[in-house]
Amino acid sequence: MIKVEDLYKVYESKKKNVKEKIEAVNNISFQCKPGEIFGLLGPNGAGKTTTLRCISTLIKPTWGNIYLDEYNVLEDEKIIRSKIGFLTTDMKLDGFFTPDYMLSYFGRLNKMQKSEIEQRKEKLFNDLQMEDFIDKKIDKLSSGMTQKTAIAISLIHDPEVIIFDEPTNGLDVITAKNVTDFLEKYAEQGKTVIISTHIMSIAEKLCDRIGILIEGELKKMGSLEEIISGSNADNLEDVFYKFLIPDYGSQEGVEDV
Numbered sequence: 450m451i452k453v454e455d456l457y458k459v460y461e462s463k464k465k466n467v468k469e470k471i472e473a474v475n476n477i478s479f480q481c482k483p484g485e486i487f488g489l490l491g492p493n494g495a496g497k498t499t500t501l502r503c504i505s506t507l508i509k510p511t512w513g514n515i516y517l518d519e520y521n522v523l524e525d526e527k528i529i530r531s532k533i534g535f536l537t538t539d540m541k542l543d544g545f546f547t548p549d550y551m552l553s554y555f556g557r558l559n560k561m562q563k564s565e566i567e568q569r570k571e572k573l574f575n576d577l578q579m580e581d582f583i584d585k586k587i588d589k590l591s592s593g594m595t596q597k598t599a600i601a602i603s604l605i606h607d608p609e610v611i612i613f614d615e616p617t618n619g620l621d622v623i624t625a626k627n628v629t630d631f632l633e634k635y636a637e638q639g640k641t642v643i644i645s646t647h648i649m650s651i652a653e654k655l656c657d658r659i660g661i662l663i664e665g666e667l668k669k670m671g672s673l674e675e676i677i678s679g680s681n682a683d684n685l686e687d688v689f690y691k692f693l694i695p696d697y698g699s700q701e702g703v704e705d706v
């Protein structure tokens with residue numbers, strides 16, 4: 450079970466020697482339990498990547514806490530990392546190596562036994578339909594194949610929690626469907642899955658619960674049905690645009706008066 454409690458993250462940057470504070474994530478709380486897929490849905494700059502990086506212990510919250518069962522990101526960084534598979538949008542893979550080699554390499558980094566690595570590779574290559582290209586150099590692969598390789602690497606140690614930042618970004622529809630089917634299957638097996646996306650149909654189809662994140666704030670959270678009925682809207686798109694575009698739907702408002 451992942452619990453995010455009052456997460457607040459400020460970045461400090463310097464622009465022309467003037468210090469600037471950016472509130473990337475502003476007091477958000479949510480939970481995701483085993484078997485569930487939770488989706489952070491938001492536009493660019495909403496704070497999705499920042500939130501997922503805090504959960505994955507890559508950066509520290511300015512305030513607030515994040516728990517994985519009894520462990521927390523501030524004190525139990527190592528244990529949490531061993532239990533989490535994190536896919537980032539900016540993972541750089543060395544083009545000289547093959548997916549097969551990279552998975553073995555990351556398996557060894559995770560201190561896995563040789564036989565364990567072999568078993569795990571076989572399962573991931575099969576689940577992600579990678580068999581045709583596991584021995585090709587990464588710089589000869591399509592973006593979908595490279596993304597599958599990155600996904601497989603992030604899951605080599607069979608983590609109980611899967612944190613994927615924009616997992617279908619830049620993928621063709623078929624590969625995107627492979628990836629979302631795969632995540633569904635893993636959630637069914639009892640994994641805790643948290644993803645971010647700016648694509649509404651992904652949130653709608655894949656996620657058991659959705660949090661709408663805009664400018665660092667969670668504006669709505671719940672199942673698709675809860676969000677729609679609680680917002681007096683027809684669909685998720687309606688809810689989303691109501692928060693994003695101030696005048697959205699105001700024509701209907703005028704007619705009501």
Ligand SMILES: Nc1ncnc2c1ncn2[C@@H]1O[C@H](COP(=O)(O)OP(=O)(O)O)[C@@H](O)[C@H]1O
Pocket residue numbers: 460461462471472473491492493494495496497498499500
């Ligand atoms: N390392 C950083 N330093 C300064 N500002 C950052 C940094 N990373 C992200 N930000 C800012 O924080 C806000 C949230 O960014 P991010 O979490 O990447 O959003 P998203 O993933 O939803 O697009 C944005 O305004 C972004 O410019």
Ligand SMILES: [Mg+2]
Pocket residue numbers: 497498499614
């Ligand atoms: Mg992002």
